[in-house]
């Protein structure tokens with residue numbers, strides 16, 4: 191796999207550099223040694239599989255709060271998604287900035303999402319399957335998120351969102367969440 195730094199510090203596009211032959215293709219999605227050498231998380235507490243049926247399905251924006259803030263390695267297995275990362279790290283130069291990238295299951299595209307980043311995606315095709323590796327276990331009490339339609343973030347979703355969960359519809363806007371985070375940014 192090939193790690194390409196993204197505009198948010200510590201985030202990477204993880205490209206599947208497969209060996210191809212007459213049978214098809216084979217390649218690594220993750221390597222503890224390579225990830226540790228690159229200073230990335232190299233141990234996972236949990237993996238998840240996410241399946242979305244309809245084109246336009248929107249999930250997010252999610253993150254876990256401390257002490258269960260999690261790093262994620264997401265790999266697109268089938269279909270295509272518009273993937274979005276929002277920097278929630280109070281001391282980051284890109285605090286409050288969002289970036290997007292398209293992940294294609296046919297290419298085995300992945301993204302490495304460091305702790306402190308809110309993550310969400312919208313499917314660009316039907317029948318999308320994603321594989322998640324999480325650095326920390328799931329803790330419902332530490333589940334947090336941002337509203338995908340936050341006017342301050344103005345995330346440029348490519349399609350009209352469909353199949354948004356009630357939980358995601360009720361998530362707060364960035365300005366409400368960051369009041370506390372801004373206090374963290376203030377010089378000590």
Ligand SMILES: Cc1cn([C@H]2C[C@H](O)[C@@H](COP(=O)(O)OP(=O)(O)O[C@H]3O[C@H](C)C(=O)[C@H](O)[C@H]3O)O2)c(=O)[nH]c1=O
Pocket residue numbers: 236238240249250252262309310311322328355
């Ligand atoms: C993450 C997780 C969820 N669940 C349960 C909780 C809900 O009853 C159900 C669906 O969870 P949720 O609605 O959070 O699933 P998504 O909306 O797809 O969230 C996921 O997609 C967004 C974009 C992410 O980045 C999150 O890391 C990931 O949680 O599975 C578990 O039982 N274990 C788990 O580890």
